[in-house]
Amino acid sequence: AQSVSQHNHHVILSEAASLELGCNYSYGGTVNLFWYVQYPGQHLQLLLKYFSGDPLVKGIKGFEAEFIKSKFSFNLRKPSVQWSDTAEYFCAVNAISGYNKLIFGAGTRLAVHP
Amino acid sequence: DTGVSQNPRHKITKRGQNVTFRCDPISEHNRLYWYRQTLGQGPEFLTYFQNEAQLEKSRLLSDRFSAERPKGSFSTLEIQRTEQGDSAMYLCAIPHATGGLSGNTIYFGEGSWLTVV
Numbered sequence: 001a002q003s004v005s006q007h008n009h010h011v012i013l014s015e016a017a018s019l020e021l022g023c024n025y026s027y028g029g030t031v032n033l034f035w036y037v038q039y040p041g042q043h044l045q046l047l048l049k050y051f052s053g054d055p056l057v058k059g060i061k062g063f064e065a066e067f068i069k070s071k072f073s074f075n076l077r078k079p080s081v082q083w084s085d086t087a088e089y090f091c092a093v094n095a096i097s098g099y100n101k102l103i104f105g106a107g108t109r110l111a112v113h114p
Numbered sequence: 115d116t117g118v119s120q121n122p123r124h125k126i127t128k129r130g131q132n133v134t135f136r137c138d139p140i141s142e143h144n145r146l147y148w149y150r151q152t153l154g155q156g157p158e159f160l161t162y163f164q165n166e167a168q169l170e171k172s173r174l175l176s177d178r179f180s181a182e183r184p185k186g187s188f189s190t191l192e193i194q195r196t197e198q199g200d201s202a203m204y205l206c207a208i209p210h211a212t213g214g215l216s217g218n219t220i221y222f223g224e225g226s227w228l229t230v231v
Contacts, residue, residue, distance in 0.1 A: 034219070044157070044205070044222040090156045099145070099170060100209060102220055104156030
């Protein structure tokens, strides 16, 4: 069965600090990978996605993620965070075969202090 | 705009009562998903529809839960004899095609919050 692990449950940073959120998945086949963000009081929004090609993908608001197949990882990064990045971040994976059923990690709650 | 309208947005109910949530995609989509999200957790898959056919159900969906998509457009999720453990956000999601089945991205509605007291 597929599973997703997000090792950092809570992260606290100051503005302008660099961010890296870990995500590892377990699945032996080909997958699509996603990061979703949920700002306080808002719905889940897609941040970025990886389907194929360049393993370094860029998303909205300056975020990027790198797919390392050998490590089954898809870590999220941002060079300089802002207070407005305060949110919960979810990594998700789905198998290429099937119904595009997404399996989510437990999420990482990021708090950015001014 | 999430592309999905969910109602009601919030529901407080007494234990043992039945509740029903509705999901209305703004445009036609042959696939529709229901997820559940509890505090401190990521969304968990509940069930999936291809048009009006319910093709997959999670083990999380006990026999108190039933979902329908009668005309392949809107969908309902009913919970009978609610329990406090049912308190969660119930999310409806639809795909946005970027090319082929494997290229689809799933977009979520704003969800329906259920509190069972």
